Amino acid sequence: MTGFFIAYPSVERAAADELYAALRRDDARVFLDHECLRPGDLWPPLLSAALRDARVVVVLVSAASNQAYYQREEVITALALRRSDPDRRRVVPVYLDDDADPPYGLRQIHQLSVTTGGGIDGVARALLR
Numbered sequence: 001m002t003g004f005f006i007a008y009p010s011v012e013r014a015a016a017d018e019l020y021a022a023l024r025r026d027d028a029r030v031f032l033d034h035e036c037l038r039p040g041d042l043w044p045p046l047l048s049a050a051l052r053d054a055r056v057v058v059v060l061v062s063a064a065s066n067q068a069y070y071q072r073e074e075v076i077t078a079l080a081l082r083r084s085d086p087d088r089r090r091v092v093p094v095y096l097d098d099d100a101d102p103p104y105g106l107r108q109i110h111q112l113s114v115t116t117g118g119g120i121d122g123v124a125r126a127l128l129r
Contacts, residue, residue, distance in 0.1 A: 003023075003028045003029040003030060003054070003055055003056060004023055004028060004029070004030045004031065004054060004055075004056050004057075004058055004127065005030075005031045005050055005051055005053075005054035005056070005057045005058070005074075005078075006019060006020060006030065006031065006032045006058050006060065007057055007058065007059045007060065007071050007074040007075060007078065008059075008060040008068075008071060009060070009062060009064035009065050009067070009068030009071050010068065010070075011062075011064045011068075012060050012062050012064060012096060013034070015060055015062075015096055015114070015120065016032055016060060017032070017035075018120045019058065019060070019094070019120050019123065019124060020032040020035055022120055022121050022123075022124035023124050023127065023128065025124075026124075026128055028128060031050040031053075031054060033047065036050070047074070048077070051074060051077050051078060051081065052081065054078075054089075055088060055089060055090065056089075056090045056091075056092060056127065057074070057075075057078035057081075057082075057089075057090070057091045057092070058092050058094055058127065059071070059074075059075055059078070059091065059092065059093045059094065059102075059103070059106060060094050060096055061093050061094065061095045061096060061097070061100050061102045061103070061106065061111075062095075062096040062097045062100050063097050063100050063101075065100060065101075065102065065103050066101055066103060071103065072103050072104075075091075075103045075104075075105060075106065076105070078091045079091055079105045079106075091106070091109055092109070092110075092111065092112060092127065093106045093109055093111040093112070094111065094112045094113070094114065094123050095111055095112070095113045095114065095115075096114050098113055098115055098116070112126055112127070
């Protein structure tokens with residue numbers, strides 16, 4: 001299984017890149033679409049496989065999340081996978097904006113916050129624990 005899958009709204013690509021780099025510094029296995037897909041890859045089946053393979057789906061939540069169609073699809077899939085195997089799979093919302101309205105299903109899950117959790121590096125440390 002891959003360690004982490006990062007789901008993010010496209011406007012938050014810089015934050016996703018920063019988290020990817022922070023997790024990779026500790027040699028974690030991380031899937032981030034634009035880092036892991038190669039030119040010519042068919043992304044729908046590869047994204048689906050990466051989601052199924054991840055132990056932890058990290059959902060970057062911002063004001064843009066509820067308008068991010070593909071991120072919402074990834075959240076739905078991640079939650080379904082977690083329900084099917086709760087001992088081996090986790091979904092972790094990471095709030096970029098503390099007042100953002102999360103995609104459906106994430107409100108009840110314990111979250112991390114970039115603003116109160118030591119920035120992206122602090123969030124990465126918490127995820128790696």
